[in-house]
Amino acid sequence: MNTYKEQENKSKEKKSSDNTGRISAARKYIVMLNFIGWIDKKILIKMLPFAFFLMGLSLVYIANSYVAEKNIREIDKTAKEIKELRSEYISVKSDLMFKSRQSQVAKEVLPLGIKQLEVPPKKIVLKTTAEK
Structure with missing residues (x-):
């Protein structure tokens, strides 16, 4: 009759089951670490840093x-x-x-208009008075 409330209840159940699944997985991991009994919850917290x-x-x-x-x-x-x-x-x-x-x-x-010289250039030498 009231399908909305039924759907709401189902969604709440799914959410709670998801959270418990996560928590149980974390607990399983801690139990796996504690297989010998050496690792305690306090030691795990101490190892976090x-x-x-x-x-x-x-x-x-x-x-x-x-x-x-x-x-x-x-x-x-x-x-x-x-x-x-x-x-x-x-x-x-x-x-x-x-x-x-x-x-x-x-x-x-x-x-x-600049052409190359055909004849080599001549050297101009000035005779100074000392050379005469």
Whole structure:
């Protein structure tokens, strides 16, 4: 007749059974740790700071590995960039060497009206009074 209340009661029962399942699982774990009788609840509570320390240490270890991988990727990227820049440097240098040849310079300045000398330049020597 009143199906809403029945559904509400069923949902409450499910929630309570879920909580008891979790509690019983935790108790089973504690019982498993206490299989010899050496580990007491007080000792477990006393060990909690050390367990948290170990968890924190493991988190630091994981973070360190991520940082190391990031650095390795960055180093590889930089190495590739250096290779590319080195090849560009070599090609630009060879191009400059080619363009700085005398014959190439003469070809480049020919449209400006500057011509290469056919005869070698003459040296002008002034005779001083001491040489006469």
